[in-house]
Amino acid sequence: MPPATNRPPGPRGKPLVGVALELRKHGLNLLARCARDYGDLVYLPLAFGQTRLLVNHPDLVEQVLVVQQHKFHKSALSKVATGRLLGNGLLNSEGDFWRRQRRLAQPAFQKTRVNEYAATMVEHALAFTARWRDGEIRDIADEMSRLTCGIAVKTLFGIDLGAEADRVGENLTNLMRFQIHRIRSPLRISENFPTPANRRANAAFQYLDSLVYRIIEERRARGAGGNDLLSRLISAMDEDGTQMTPRQLRDETMTLFLAGHETTALTLSWTWYLLAQNPAAEAHVHEELACVFAGRAARPLEAKDAESLPYLDAVIRESLRLYPPAYIVARVAIEPFELGGYSFPVGTTILMSQWVMHRDPRYFPEPLAFRPERWLDGLAARLPAHAYFPFGGGPRRCIGQGFALMEAALVAATLAQRFRFELESGQTIVPEPLVTLRPRGGIRMRIHARKPEI
Numbered sequence: 001m002p003p004a005t006n007r008p009p010g011p012r013g014k015p016l017v018g019v020a021l022e023l024r025k026h027g028l029n030l031l032a033r034c035a036r037d038y039g040d041l042v043y044l045p046l047a048f049g050q051t052r053l054l055v056n057h058p059d060l061v062e063q064v065l066v067v068q069q070h071k072f073h074k075s076a077l078s079k080v081a082t083g084r085l086l087g088n089g090l091l092n093s094e095g096d097f098w099r100r101q102r103r104l105a106q107p108a109f110q111k112t113r114v115n116e117y118a119a120t121m122v123e124h125a126l127a128f129t130a131r132w133r134d135g136e137i138r139d140i141a142d143e144m145s146r147l148t149c150g151i152a153v154k155t156l157f158g159i160d161l162g163a164e165a166d167r168v169g170e171n172l173t174n175l176m177r178f179q180i181h182r183i184r185s186p187l188r189i190s191e192n193f194p195t196p197a198n199r200r201a202n203a204a205f206q207y208l209d210s211l212v213y214r215i216i217e218e219r220r221a222r223g224a225g226g227n228d229l230l231s232r233l234i235s236a237m238d239e240d241g242t243q244m245t246p247r248q249l250r251d252e253t254m255t256l257f258l259a260g261h262e263t264t265a266l267t268l269s270w271t272w273y274l275l276a277q278n279p280a281a282e283a284h285v286h287e288e289l290a291c292v293f294a295g296r297a298a299r300p301l302e303a304k305d306a307e308s309l310p311y312l313d314a315v316i317r318e319s320l321r322l323y324p325p326a327y328i329v330a331r332v333a334i335e336p337f338e339l340g341g342y343s344f345p346v347g348t349t350i351l352m353s354q355w356v357m358h359r360d361p362r363y364f365p366e367p368l369a370f371r372p373e374r375w376l377d378g379l380a381a382r383l384p385a386h387a388y389f390p391f392g393g394g395p396r397r398c399i400g401q402g403f404a405l406m407e408a409a410l411v412a413a414t415l416a417q418r419f420r421f422e423l424e425s426g427q428t429i430v431p432e433p434l435v436t437l438r439p440r441g442g443i444r445m446r447i448h449a450r451k452p453e454i
């Protein structure tokens, strides 16, 4: 640890536990308050002498994610949270191994390749929502999770999950809650000890594991030549003679499966939530759709349509600003480093929170207001590089950014042409910072069919 006289300011916290309990209970509020009260670099004391360094300035975030990125690894925190589920897949691996896997996966995420997925995304959205009835109430977060889960499996792995998709979301939610409680708990009971929570989590792990192995088997059984990501990973390994182990294939598949649908589902869920509370913005989305598609026979949207809807694009950006599904990224120092005029030793854990940065009034006037218009006059180009970073930054930036943004725009446009979502009264929607930022208990919305436009 740096000497007490040479470390950034921060809360003192309680004896022995520091701010650990508050971080566990009111994490988002604590981070935001610390940024406001202590500034761009904040030193957080936790239980048992552990500490975290909270970084709240775009230039300092840039230092960690880009300029000095070679001095950091993904933090042990993220690995504890996701390691058992995702293993040594792209999200968690490091060094040469990560570089090789990233190189293998990258071609599948090129724009031309991603555009090929557009038709599947739209077809799936249309088929999925065909069972919705005018006036019925559904948990829209759950619906979005099932919808994007089906899209991910079809586009990334070339298979249909059918009714199975329904169980996936439920198991993932339980697992995320379990994992995050585990990392925030000062006492970690072994996962092998048969507590009710451990038993439930183990059953969910086994279910998801067997599902992913089944996806891999089905893909292998169909032989070479598929243009989905999984086929590419299988054949790329065959080409250089070092067969990818079943375990590695499982880790990459699970990583893409999870990263590829959960975050996009949340983007869409928060977007419907925000639009329902902002009727003027909702009307603007409908007008833009009517205007762009005026006079054209009803036809499914295509990849290029996602680029001709600037207002919808601004709505999605603003939704990612206010409710970033990845609300925090963490790193641990593998070398000593300097930041903001301080020196830090190996092992320092750094937190950079999109939730905090995206609500910073220095960069976003009226930060709590949902104002898609703020993005329409070139704000993205004027902002410092990491004032807005829903997809992270530097070499570990999200590989699926283009995929996610196209999917969010196409699904949102397809649904908004046909439906309007009204928030059921009597709910308080609370963002729950698990591995991702989820609405606690879901978002119950009444679905209204927009018949004239159909």
Ligand code: HEM
Pocket (backbone or CB within 6 Å): 074, 090, 091, 092, 102, 255, 256, 259, 260, 261, 263, 264, 267, 324, 325, 326, 329, 330, 389, 390, 391, 392, 393, 395, 396, 397, 398, 399, 400, 401, 403, 404, 405
């Ligand atoms: C709105 C949707 C999404 C958001 C907000 C998001 C956010 C992020 C963020 C912040 C990171 C960096 C994490 C870090 O630096 O520690 C990341 C990495 C990653 N994302 Fe996404 N993501 C989204 C969609 C997707 C999709 C659709 C896929 C795949 C189809 C995907 C696959 C990945 C992978 C594999 C990584 C690890 C990349 C690496 O380390 O090389 N993500 N994502």
